[in-house]
Amino acid sequence: MGARSSSTIQAMTAVGFLLLFYAGALGVAGVLLALPYLLYTTHRFHALLTVLCLAGSGALVWSLWPRFERFVPPGLRLTEAEHPRLFAAIRDVAGRMGTRMPDAVYLVEDVNAYVLQVGGVLGLGGQRVLCVGLGLMAVDDLSQWRAAVAHEFGHFQGGDTRLVGLLCATRSAMIRTLGGWRFFSWVPETFLRLTQALSRRQELVADTWSVRLAGKRAHLSGLRWEALHARAWRRYLAREVLPLASRGVVPDNLFEGYRRYLASADWAEGLREWDVTCEPASCPYDSHPSLEERIAFAERLEAPDVPPDERPAYTLLSDAEALERRFTARLWPRAVEFIPWSEAGEHWRALWNETASRVQARVPDFSLARVAALVKDAGAWEPFAEAIQPRLVGYRAPDRAERVREVVASSVSAYLASILSAHGLAWRTSPGEPLRLDCAGEPVEPVALVDGLLAGTLGADTLERLRERLAVDADAAWRVPESARAEALEPRAPVTVERTGGAVVVRAPFSRLGLPECCALCGGERARHVETRFHVGGMLRDDGDVTLPVPVCQAHAHQPHKAFKVRHYEEESDLITLEVPTWEYARLIQRSNA
Incomplete structure (x- = not known):
């Protein structure tokens, strides 16, 4: 009851903040519309001021207007005719929770499951979509899988997906409206803190449904297991698949390989390295509680013991091996060859x-x-x-x-x-x-x-x-x-360096060029990469922009624009001409691409 009332208060606060923002923005737009008329009736008509006020009011209304994003299918759509056991299991979970079936079910590659509300306006209306990871089904047993689906349906039950649509639309409107005004940056930041706190509370409420339906053992083991596998799947792809994919070949069933990977020495080493409960505590901008918080919350819940069903979840799929091969081909559409x-x-x-x-x-x-x-x-x-x-x-x-x-x-x-x-x-x-x-x-x-x-x-x-x-x-x-x-001796990118009119100029193929892993302005230790966009006239691209991820130290994090000046870019030859700060840095670019 306390969790529900806390969520209600947070939701009401967020919605109140939302209404205040829209009222304030529309009020400013109204003032901008009224100002030229007031000046005209009390003083005289001012053409330039009228144009500026009308443009400002129009820009405000445009930024507040809800956007309609086209839904892009996240994976392979499944049908009940093809997978009757899977849909029967989903229908059983939905029936026991008293919620309706999703309108569409998609299979994605992750060790994860999630729900979406697509279509509609500001989160209202639209269709329910359930996305189930094939990686999740490859490692979960049926009890753990039911716990994951019950958690996701808990978001439908609480109306979270509708509220998320409304809140996301409002965040976008705030950023469009206030993004250029540094003084007002606290408005979207405050709204984000409020809504992310609500999102974290919603996750715990959804966990309650998972424990209630599948049992505490299935829920807790699923949380730990899925956290481990989210890391292990990335490690498996990086170590076992990507090196082969670089040669144009991909194993024809990644999921069979992953199940074999779970019996390997590398998996055993990963288990020793990873302690999934030792994650940092949630910060105000996190959308999910930490795993440790979720486990502690579930441990406190009173729930009847549910006998485990240890059958593999992938047995719900019809001809799972053929589906895994088909999905592998979707993940690597440009592979030259699929091999056993x-x-x-x-x-x-x-x-x-x-x-x-x-x-x-x-x-x-x-x-x-x-x-x-x-x-x-x-x-x-x-x-x-x-x-x-x-x-x-x-x-x-x-x-x-x-x-x-x-x-x-x-x-x-x-x-x-x-x-x-x-x-x-x-x-x-x-x-x-x-x-x-x-x-x-x-x-x-x-x-x-x-x-x-x-x-x-x-x-x-x-x-x-x-x-x-x-x-x-x-x-x-x-x-x-x-x-x-x-x-082996061919450089990553052939780089030429020369002095032209007192400037240091670097020429190289843009798509192959790699910048040194140190600050482009002082040569010091890189803190991060900052993407900097340069407009280049005469390009074939529609936006006429080139994006460079510039390495910078913490002191120069806000000055990446001083590191490079793009003099010329030819899309046909992919040759870019850059002006860089120093001769030493230019030579370093040349050496690091040797």
Whole structure:
């Protein structure tokens, strides 16, 4: 009862603030309309003032006018004819909660579920949409899945989706109306604090429905499980899929691979690293309570025990494997080829061979004998890493040492593995597991071996014994095909630097250009990137703008416009000409794109 009354008070306060804003803005528009008439009747007609007042009043009314956004389907629309078990389960949850079915159900890729109210005006009217993540169904059991759906339907029950539409429309109107007036920035900020506090309270009310329908065990385990999987899914894509996608190949069923990933060493390592309950407390601008707050709230609720249903949630889908393959193809529409997981190892081998070629081409005297010398000499890591990955040139962030070590570890692991595989060892891999080489039935893990050498937990004699056992020459080097050598030595972006009339000018292909990871104005440690837009006349683009993410330090965060001046851009050739502050920074751009 206390939660409901608190939500009511917050909603009333937000709506009152909303009405006050609209009344004030419309009042100003009315004054602007009336002012020319009053001047005309009491003094004389002023043409310029009349035009300005009419324009200002029109701009205010336009900014307040509700916008109609076209609904873009977030995923694959599901039908009851195709998936009767899924819709029966959704209907069961809706019936037990006393709410009506959603008008449409979409399948999205996330480890998540959410609801939308689309169409209508200011959150009124429109259709209910339920979005269910295929990633969520891949990992939840039926009890956890019902808890997630009950939580989302709780937003429908409380009218949250209608209220959110109204509040979002008002926030947008405030930003359009007051965005250019720094003095009035407190108005949208105050409204955001009020409405986000309401959103956090609505999340807890929706959690009450989840506990009531699915039980406390399913709700709590689902919260923890889904928080873990939201991280793990991103980690899985970054480590297991994106490197292959860069070669134009994607495994044909990402979700099968993810289920296999959950039995891997990488998943076990992630579980040790992540403590999902140790999140920062909610700040006033968060739309959701922290996981810790939600768990504590649910623990306090009185709810009957509900027997768990541990069947996998994806069994609700008809022919789940075919749907997962179809959805994988939707996620990567530009993939050149879809491959079974059994063929992924061969493509990983090719990736590692490309890295070995890059190492050999950029550090020509490198060999198997130098592996041991490099890992023992930490002072040699930086020049080696910068040769392999020029983006590290000028990188001064606190994690520089960590980034350098990562480049050394990945490059040396690939180099070592490629040489050993060339001497008869076979490749073995699976999602989440390190690439292994098989030596007469005995596994050799290059990544673990190099990590041990870098950390000092393994001695150089470990590598020497392996080399002798495999009869590999101590000075063995990787043989680089000429085509691979040319590709490895090709700069990320060819950059030319010159002085023109006292200015320092840089020319490079815009789409390939990467800026150094340090402040563009002082060369200091980068705090963040600030997107700066430059208007360039004669461009083929409709808006005539170029956007550059400029790296700046905290002191220069509001001055990125001083870092670059765009002199010219040709869209056809993609060549951009920039004027930069100093010769030193221009040379740094050139080196970091080498």
